[in-house]
Amino acid sequence: MGRAPCCDKANVKKGPWSPEEDAKLKSYIEQHGTGGNWIALPQKIGLKRCGKSCRLRWLNYLRPNIKHGGFSEEEDNIICSLYVSIGSRWSIIAAQLPGRTDNDIKNYWNTKLKKKLLGKQRKEQQAQAQARRVSNNQQKQDLKRETENLVVASEVINQVPYWSSSEFSSVPMPVVNASFQHYGLNNQTSLGSMIVNKLEGITFSNDHHQQQQQPYANACEIPSLQDQAFPTMVNQVTVVSNENNSGTYQPSNIFQGFENFPSDFCEPVCVNPQQMEAFNYGMESMDMTMSNGGSTNTTSTESTSWGDMSSLVYSPLVSDYERCRQGIPQDHVVAFEECKYFGMQMQ
DNA sequence: AATGCCATCAACCGCATACTT
DNA sequence: GAAGTATGCGGTTGATGGCAT
Numbered sequence: 001m002g003r004a005p006c007c008d009k010a011n012v013k014k015g016p017w018s019p020e021e022d023a024k025l026k027s028y029i030e031q032h033g034t035g036g037n038w039i040a041l042p043q044k045i046g047l048k049r050c051g052k053s054c055r056l057r058w059l060n061y062l063r064p065n066i067k068h069g070g071f072s073e074e075e076d077n078i079i080c081s082l083y084v085s086i087g088s089r090w091s092i093i094a095a096q097l098p099g100r101t102d103n104d105i106k107n108y109w110n111t112k113l114k115k116k117l118l119g120k121q122r123k124e125q126q127a128q129a130q131a132r133r134v135s136n137n138q139q140k141q142d143l144k145r146e147t148e149n150l151v152v153a154s155e156v157i158n159q160v161p162y163w164s165s166s167e168f169s170s171v172p173m174p175v176v177n178a179s180f181q182h183y184g185l186n187n188q189t190s191l192g193s194m195i196v197n198k199l200e201g202i203t204f205s206n207d208h209h210q211q212q213q214q215p216y217a218n219a220c221e222i223p224s225l226q227d228q229a230f231p232t233m234v235n236q237v238t239v240v241s242n243e244n245n246s247g248t249y250q251p252s253n254i255f256q257g258f259e260n261f262p263s264d265f266c267e268p269v270c271v272n273p274q275q276m277e278a279f280n281y282g283m284e285s286m287d288m289t290m291s292n293g294g295s296t297n298t299t300s301t302e303s304t305s306w307g308d309m310s311s312l313v314y315s316p317l318v319s320d321y322e323r324c325r326q327g328i329p330q331d332h333v334v335a336f337e338e339c340k341y342f343g344m345q346m347q
Numbered sequence: 348a349a350t351g352c353c354a355t356c357a358a359c360c361g362c363a364t365a366c367t368t
Numbered sequence: 369g370a371a372g373t374a375t376g377c378g379g380t381t382g383a384t385g386g387c388a389t
Binding site for chain 1: 354355356357358359360
């Protein structure tokens with residue numbers, strides 16, 4: 001047996017609300033409150049609407065102090081930061097923005113903010129790709145000069161780089177640590193494809209010697225990457241540390257059989273698009289961090305720890321949220337989150 | 348002027364959880 | 369504790385308006 005319908009569908013009006021309906025609902029709630037029963041409310045005031053519809057209309061449109069549109073830069077930052085931190089918990093995000101509704105924020109994110117960020121990201125990636133091309137040309141010239149001087153054995157010269165695209169011949173794998181869990185990126189397919197997907201944006205020193213010997217402190221593991229999208233991927237991704245005698249990053253152990261990288265992987269194989277978005281947004285900032293400050297003398301922990309993503313979170317806000325939540329007895333958490341509708345501050 | 352396409356946003360739907368009996 | 373019901377949430381849909389052709 002299915003769920004009992006919340007209202008008589010046949011007898012209920014759907015679609016946009018008329019000004020008369022709005023007026024009825026608003027005046028009733030202002031005088032009497034909701035009475036704690038949304039289902040019964042429309043009958044009381046003679047509205048042919050579903051209780052849920054009334055509730056939504058009130059919360060998203062009729063209740064006092066609602067703001068529509070005109071999101072400020074600061075609000076954008078807050079939304080982005082919280083999205084990175086907690087994902088699409090729109091009601092919680094709305095709680096941090098007095099006068100904003102979850103629906104409004106959700107729409108704003110989906111229609112504007114997301115595109116704005118992705119556009120920004122694309123722009124930066126293009127700039128980075130351009131920079132890499134310049135860098136690679138320089139590398140090729142350097143290499144040419146060296147080979148002329150050192151008379152390198154022909155088999156070494158002719159060795160085909162693992163990454164067929166020259167752009168990726170020097171890209172090290174980022175170190176993955178437990179903080180990935182924080183972002184809910186526990187799906188191996190998502191994880192793997194996102195790493196690959198985002199490698200394009202990671203830039204390192206223009207010095208090819210450093211590129212060849214990018215130091216990493218830790219080995220990292222991506223266990224059980226056995227998804228179809230990664231047919232022959234090895235189970236363990238090892239990045240050799242400087243302490244290791246070889247001191248060399250060895251990409252040939254990774255993603256074996258993906259000579260067409262990155263084009264094969266640029267198509268995200270992400271189960272949860274929201275995680276992908278959040279991750280992309282986070283990686284965008286990480287890219288910037290790495291490009292700006294992490295290009296030289298970076299340690300693995302500095303340059304590639306996913307924990308660095310915390311830097312792009314609007315820290316006071318998120319930490320306040322977490323602190324508030326953690327500081328509240330479990331019984332009151334719900335009340336805390338419900339305060340959003342009235343822009344109330346927890347003491 | 349007519350048409351098609353696209354962006355926006357209000358509203359709906361279904362699911363999960365909380366609450367009540 | 370189980371079943372029924374109400375509420376809240378997030379994903380999706382559909383109506384609408386603006387713009388390009």
